[in-house]
Amino acid sequence: AQSVTQPDIHITVSEGASLELRCNYSYGATPYLFWYVQSPGQGLQLLLKYFSGDTLVQGIKGFEAEFKRSQSSFNLRKPSVHWSDAAEYFCAVGANDMRFGAGTRLTVKP
């Protein structure tokens, strides 16, 4: 069965600092992997996706993620966080029946 684990429930970083959000997945075949962001009371916005090919994928808003099959990980990174990045971030595996992680809430300190 496919599943996703996001080990960090809440992360606080200072504005301008780098960010890494962790995601581990369990999937029997080559996974489709996604990172979504959700602001309070809103739907989910796709940041980036991995289907195949280059294991380092670039997304919107300066985010990138690296697929590491050996570690079953798909961590999200950003070199310099902006205050507007404060939101909840979800990692997901699958396609049209996605399984989501529990989410990581990001707080940005001024």
Add this chain to the structure above:
Amino acid sequence: KAGVTQTPRYLIKTRGQQVTLSCSPISGHRSVSWYQQTPGQGLQFLFEYFSETQRNKGNFPGRFSGRQFSNSRSEMNVSTLELGDSALYLCASSRRDRGSKGTEAFFGQGTRLTVV
């Protein structure tokens, strides 16, 4: 290009009632999936429809049902509402056709259902 539209945005219902939520996918998208989001259980997959047929179903009781119309619009219905059904219900649409690869889902803003 219009995004995924969900109506209504907010809904208050009484225990025991039933409710119908609507989702209009992005033009050209034939797959519609539904998700329930609650603080305790997080985001959970309900079901997916493609070409008016349910393709996948999550682990929810039979009180939760859905359908898809020929124009790809979808509705989900919850009968005999319980307090625990209070949640944000999200709809997502994608282009994926059966057998194809490489798809991504676009989400609507959701319907906030409160059961009292």
